[in-house]
Amino acid sequence: MFGFVKKTLAVTAIMSLAGPAMAQETIKMGSLATLEGAFTVLGEDGMRGVRMALEEFGYMAGGKKIELITGSSDASPDSAIRATRKLVEQDGVKVLIGPLSGSEGLAVKDYSKTQPKVTFLNGSSAAQDTTLRSPSENFFRFSTEGAQWMAGLGEYVYKTKGYRSVAVLAEDYSFPYTQVFGFLEPFCRLGGKAPQDARFWVPIGNKDYSSVIAALPDDVDAIYVALGGADAVNFLTQYEQSGGDLPLIGGSITVDQTVLGSKGKTRRSVIGTPSAGPVSDTWDDARWSNFVAAYKKQFPKGFPSPSLFAHSYYVNTKAALLALDKVKGDLSDGGNKFRAALSSLEFETPTGMVKLDERRQAIADIFLTEVIEGPDGNLMNKTIKVIPQVNQTLGVSYEKFLKYGKVGRENPSCS
Amino acid sequence: MDTRALFSGSTSLSNIHPAIIVTAVFLLAYPSFASDFFIFQIGAYSLILGTIALSLMMLAGYGGMVSLAQLTAAGMAGYLVAILGENSVGVMGLGWPWWLTVVSAVLGAAIFSAFVGAISVRTEGIYTIMITLAIAVAFFYFVRQNYVLFNGFTGFAGVEPPTLFGVYWRDPTPFYYLSLVIAGGFVWAVFYASRSTFGLSLQAIRDNPRRMRALGYNVTLHRVAAYFFSGLIAGTAGVLLVWFNGRISPGSVGVDVVIDILVIAVVGGMRHPVGPFLGAIAFVLLENFAIDLIDRERFNTVIGIAFLLVVLFSPDGLLGIWNRIRSKIRFGRSGQQGASRRTGDDRQSAESSDNVKTQEEV
Numbered sequence: 001m002f003g004f005v006k007k008t009l010a011v012t013a014i015m016s017l018a019g020p021a022m023a024q025e026t027i028k029m030g031s032l033a034t035l036e037g038a039f040t041v042l043g044e045d046g047m048r049g050v051r052m053a054l055e056e057f058g059y060m061a062g063g064k065k066i067e068l069i070t071g072s073s074d075a076s077p078d079s080a081i082r083a084t085r086k087l088v089e090q091d092g093v094k095v096l097i098g099p100l101s102g103s104e105g106l107a108v109k110d111y112s113k114t115q116p117k118v119t120f121l122n123g124s125s126a127a128q129d130t131t132l133r134s135p136s137e138n139f140f141r142f143s144t145e146g147a148q149w150m151a152g153l154g155e156y157v158y159k160t161k162g163y164r165s166v167a168v169l170a171e172d173y174s175f176p177y178t179q180v181f182g183f184l185e186p187f188c189r190l191g192g193k194a195p196q197d198a199r200f201w202v203p204i205g206n207k208d209y210s211s212v213i214a215a216l217p218d219d220v221d222a223i224y225v226a227l228g229g230a231d232a233v234n235f236l237t238q239y240e241q242s243g244g245d246l247p248l249i250g251g252s253i254t255v256d257q258t259v260l261g262s263k264g265k266t267r268r269s270v271i272g273t274p275s276a277g278p279v280s281d282t283w284d285d286a287r288w289s290n291f292v293a294a295y296k297k298q299f300p301k302g303f304p305s306p307s308l309f310a311h312s313y314y315v316n317t318k319a320a321l322l323a324l325d326k327v328k329g330d331l332s333d334g335g336n337k338f339r340a341a342l343s344s345l346e347f348e349t350p351t352g353m354v355k356l357d358e359r360r361q362a363i364a365d366i367f368l369t370e371v372i373e374g375p376d377g378n379l380m381n382k383t384i385k386v387i388p389q390v391n392q393t394l395g396v397s398y399e400k401f402l403k404y405g406k407v408g409r410e411n412p413s414c415s
Numbered sequence: 416m417d418t419r420a421l422f423s424g425s426t427s428l429s430n431i432h433p434a435i436i437v438t439a440v441f442l443l444a445y446p447s448f449a450s451d452f453f454i455f456q457i458g459a460y461s462l463i464l465g466t467i468a469l470s471l472m473m474l475a476g477y478g479g480m481v482s483l484a485q486l487t488a489a490g491m492a493g494y495l496v497a498i499l500g501e502n503s504v505g506v507m508g509l510g511w512p513w514w515l516t517v518v519s520a521v522l523g524a525a526i527f528s529a530f531v532g533a534i535s536v537r538t539e540g541i542y543t544i545m546i547t548l549a550i551a552v553a554f555f556y557f558v559r560q561n562y563v564l565f566n567g568f569t570g571f572a573g574v575e576p577p578t579l580f581g582v583y584w585r586d587p588t589p590f591y592y593l594s595l596v597i598a599g600g601f602v603w604a605v606f607y608a609s610r611s612t613f614g615l616s617l618q619a620i621r622d623n624p625r626r627m628r629a630l631g632y633n634v635t636l637h638r639v640a641a642y643f644f645s646g647l648i649a650g651t652a653g654v655l656l657v658w659f660n661g662r663i664s665p666g667s668v669g670v671d672v673v674i675d676i677l678v679i680a681v682v683g684g685m686r687h688p689v690g691p692f693l694g695a696i697a698f699v700l701l702e703n704f705a706i707d708l709i710d711r712e713r714f715n716t717v718i719g720i721a722f723l724l725v726v727l728f729s730p731d732g733l734l735g736i737w738n739r740i741r742s743k744i745r746f747g748r749s750g751q752q753g754a755s756r757r758t759g760d761d762r763q764s765a766e767s768s769d770n771v772k773t774q775e776e777v
Contacts, residue, residue: 036715072706072714076666077572082456086703089452103569107662110572172560173568203559203568406505409562 026065027329029320030087032098032108033123033313037074038205041258042229042309043100046123048299049306049313050097053321055298061321062329069093075100077107084108088118094331095320095338096120097313102127102146102175112136117334119342121320124312127174128181128407131361132392138335140342140360142319143312144278144390146175147182147407149252151366151390153276154187157249161274163221165193166249169212169235170226172201177407179226179251185394185404188414194224201409206231209238216244226251232259240269250275255371257281257305260379270379273371279308279351280367280383291350315349315362322347352386363391442595446588455587457703461695462594463659466601466652468679468691470645473605476685477614478641479621481540484531484547486676487554488646489653490668492524494558494565496574496657503573506566513577521650528646529639536638551673559665570664574657585658594655598692601648605688608644617641682725684734693733697721 031050034043047070059066069091071083080099087093096118099108105125112120113136122130122141126149131141157163166187170176184194198220200212212235216223223246227235232254250273253259260270280288291314295306302310323341331338346355352365365388369381393401405411446454471485498507500516511519535546558565576584584590608614617637620627624634657663666672675698683694701721705714729735 070706074666074671076669077570077662077664078660078667081660081662082460082703085452085456089450089456090703103664107572110661203556 026067027061027095027324027331028067028069028091028093029317030069030071030084030091030093030096030098031123031313031317032071032073032080032083032087032096032100033309034075034100034104035070035072037076039075039100042124042307043072045303045307046098046100046309046313048295048302049310049315050317052294052298052310053314053317056294056318057321057325061324062327064324064329066321066324071098073099073104075104077103080104081107081111084111088115094118094335095324097317097320098123100124100309102130102178103173105130106174109136109139112139119320119335119339121316121342122312123316124309126178128178128392129174131359133402133406135359135361138339140316140319140339140356142316142354142356142362144362144364144366145392146178146252147185147394148364148390148392149277149366150179150182151276151394152368152385152387153249153274154183154185154192155190156274156276156368156384157222158187158190158192161222161247163192163247163249165195165220167198167200167216167220167223167246168194168226169200169202169216169223170251171204171206171228171231172409173204174407176226176251177409177411180224181404181407181411182394183224183226183249183251184412184414188412192414194414196410196413196415199409202227202231204231207234209235210242213239213242213244216246220246222247222249224249224251225254228253229258236270244269248273250371252277252308255381256307257303257380258307260371260381270371271373274368274384275370275381276366276368276387277308278364278366279306279311280369281305281381283351283367283383283386287348287352288350311350315354318349319345319347319354353389357391359392361392363389366390439599442599446591451587454591457696457699459587459591459594459655459659461692461699462591462598463652463655464676464679464699465683465692465695466594466598466655467649468676468683468695469598469601469605469688470648470652471676471680472683472685472688472691473608473648474641474645475680476687476690477609477617477621478638480532480536480638480641481544481677482531482535482547482642482645483544483673483677484528484550484554485645485649486673487551487668488524488528488531488649489656490554490558490663491527492520492650492653493574493657493663493667494571495520495523496654497571497663498564500574502571504566504569504571506562506571507564508571517654520654521647524650524653525643525646528649529643531646532639532642536635536642548670548673551668552670555665555668555670558668565665568665570662570667572662574661574663576658585661590659597651597655601651602688602692605648609688613637613640678722682722682732684732686731686734690732690734697725697733 031047033046034040054066054068069087071087073080073083084096087096099105100123102125105122105127106129108120109130116138118138120139122143124143126145128145128147168180170180188194198217202212225235225248248270252275255270255273255275292305295302295310319342323338323345326341327337343356343360346353354362354364357363365386367383368385368387370384371379372382374380445458449458467485467489471482475481496516499509499511499519500513501510502508531547531550535543538546559568561567582589584593616632620634620637628634679694679698680691682697683692684690701718705717709717725733
């Protein structure tokens, strides 16, 4: 009656067959994005960014061939860690690009501390603490994060639009916290108000906003909305239908192409909505338009214009490739030279120059935009202003910035 | 197996099949030749998932109660470890000593499981599944929206096992042995319990609750007790799981993971405590390596098809496939020498086809 145990043997024998493989003349590069779950579409666009950068270099860097190995997560930190561990410990990648979302980024940063010989570059995750508090020596982020993305928006709506008091509606997790913080911090410093009882936090994937809309106060000048994808579309539709007429202020992924491209007459209400982020669809600059043209050529089935996920993954992958070129693909010292090259790297991206601060966080240009109706009736973001070289501490010293406290639902208090 | 062993639940050393010894030696020697990745992420993780699925197998296989809240009980234990012990998030983290934390977490999970049982045992079949699924989903949404205790969407990170006897228990090899001892212990315990008076009455209740009630057994109490014991198993595995991941968040107790546990138990086979571990090994291997077999956009399809094939061709899981192959080989060989063994096996397979039938009725 113990015969079934032989089955265990058979399976465990198969387990032991596979072992770690080593590369000689190729460099193994891993890439981790959300290829399953709610963020699949975004993850696929991130992967497009990786492949664009590799294509640009002909899959060669520093005279060595680059072998790309992909990993997938479902946006939960657990799955991101499992996929990362597999790429690093089983496939033996020396350079890893990823992950996509905020909480995953925090988890991968923690994991990177246990693998000092592997170099991690961020994908598009944009939580603040990935690089701000207890950063990891071998985790680099050449893309900007959620609070940086809001640079200039607070001043703009206070000074130009004349708003003095706003309500806040955002999803309830680390990335929107970072965005709300980045928007409110300068806004409140100038004297703006965002009362605690006018801040609404909804779970990701919320479908029904009627209770939130009913509870929105009348005595505010505008609503700051930090929702993404389908959540943003649902809110905008329902707000329009319920006759809401307060002006809106958008988070970085609230009025981007994925939302503006949606069908329906709800779109009237978003015209004039100011927003800010790391990319601007209509930036009139050769670097950006060349990037868009290359994207469209390589991926005819992709988005009409590369999303910020493709952009972030592209920038981080390109940084890795440039640094590999610099060290002639030599990772034999556990990647020390490579990481030194990354730290001092400064290069031209489709959205301007990028360089790192001492915690390996990008300093880059941010775009202040406003939704307009294009000549063919399509809605698009018009670039109002480029805020040059925004750093993570938003202009103040590191010590002073830490005193602002961790991002969260009640920070800044603004009262 | 003779009648005495059957009813006393005792097994003497000479009764142990050689295959068990070979497997035990293999499992013990495994870390000496496998890479860290295979020890930790494949080996230890399979053992943990297998243990959670074992708690489901015990309820479903012996009690006829398919509970989808087993992972939730494990998640409850994981959350309790983060809340009562230490974490790096700055929410809760009461800093209790590790042994008190672990004991409270496991007991908490067992009580939670007994509570789930108390709610659901008066139902049968699909209604049990519905109720336990509802509890699992409610728990998921509750921890996602509660910030005071469970820290909402972010959950807890920086949950570490203690450093004991100079060993850091999250290093691959120590953690593997820890998981192996716990998994092995529970397999033995479930196997032993299935031959004990309690286990036998539970199986009798599964087959005919009305007759058992007429005989004077307290059917409800038996079932709730089974839930309590399965909660102990799931809770212990939950503690290991939170140490394994170092973190826990609502995503760890989401509906998809709840279903994964059911898939593991069904694919492995519900008839014997070893089944869930076979299922877990298959699941973990596929989860890790399917992406290398095929285009990255399609790898979840491979996983789905593999499980579909197993269930299609062997309704009693991987265990059933093996049993079938074995009996084929034996019939091919023919001859009389194996006759006595065969009768033994036939009795067992008759017994197990009864099990299958009961489950189908369920």
